[in-house]
Amino acid sequence: MTLYRDSALVLRTWRLGESDRIVSMLGEKSGKIRAVVKGVRKTKSRFGSRLEPLSLVSLLCWKGRELDVVSQAETIELFKQTREDLDRLYKANVILEATEQIAQDGYSDPELFNLVVRVLRVLEADNPKMLLSSFIWKLLALQGYRPQMSVCVNCGSAGAMAGFDPAAGGVLCEEHANGKRVSTEAIKAISGSVGGQLAQILRIESSPVISETELLALQALEVVLERSLRTVRSSIVRH
Ligand SMILES: [Zn+2]
Numbered sequence: 001m002t003l004y005r006d007s008a009l010v011l012r013t014w015r016l017g018e019s020d021r022i023v024s025m026l027g028e029k030s031g032k033i034r035a036v037v038k039g040v041r042k043t044k045s046r047f048g049s050r051l052e053p054l055s056l057v058s059l060l061c062w063k064g065r066e067l068d069v070v071s072q073a074e075t076i077e078l079f080k081q082t083r084e085d086l087d088r089l090y091k092a093n094v095i096l097e098a099t100e101q102i103a104q105d106g107y108s109d110p111e112l113f114n115l116v117v118r119v120l121r122v123l124e125a126d127n128p129k130m131l132l133s134s135f136i137w138k139l140l141a142l143q144g145y146r147p148q149m150s151v152c153v154n155c156g157s158a159g160a161m162a163g164f165d166p167a168a169g170g171v172l173c174e175e176h177a178n179g180k181r182v183s184t185e186a187i188k189a190i191s192g193s194v195g196g197q198l199a200q201i202l203r204i205e206s207s208p209v210i211s212e213t214e215l216l217a218l219q220a221l222e223v224v225l226e227r228s229l230r231t232v233r234s235s236i237v238r239h
């Protein structure tokens with residue numbers, strides 16, 4: 001077996017037998033990593049709680065055929081504020097779950113790693129209200145599902161758009177917006193999120209556009225993943 005080193009963000013963990021755990025991580029160089037952590041659930045484990053979801057670690061791993069084996073893990077960042085704040089933690093869990101679902105096995109994607117780590121740092125420091133929806137739109141765009149924001153997804157006409165269809169992944173003209181109407185602000189916010197105006201979009205503070213774009217983002221994400229997100233389902237009480 002060969003040994004490799006990487007920085008990795010822990011996305012999810014599962015129990016394995018009495019004392020081991022399987023950890024799903026996003027490595028900066030390696031892409032999605034699935035590795036066994038031996039003895040992690042013993043009280044004297046040398047890994048302690050370093051390999052919990054939302055930990056950024058420096059990793060030394062044995063490459064395996066199906067699962068790798070963690071040899072060493074040192075904490076780089078714990079995102080403590082996020083862990084102690086329910087609103088931040090909910091957003092972080094959506095970010096981790098979406099990343100876990102969308103990242104492909106064995107495919108190096110440093111751009112994805114950088115996006116996720118950057119967004120978690122902004123969440124930890126500021127928790128801007130538009131962060132979650134902006135992240136999801138960026139994530140979708142990065143993975144090849146950039147929303148169509150200039151012409152109607154139904155008829156291809158240009159001009160003023162009045163609706164958005166998360167299933168078709170784009171805007172709708174006045175004629176086709178039936179039942180899928182959105183505000184002009186939401187269309188601008190989605191366009192801005194994927195069009196390099198993220199800093200501006202994150203300054204949007206308090207208006208219905210935040211919940212409107214977040215709901216559309218989650219719907220579009222669930223269409224792409226072909227399933228609903230565990231985190232979102234279990235936190236309906238939040239709203
Ligand atoms: Zn149309």
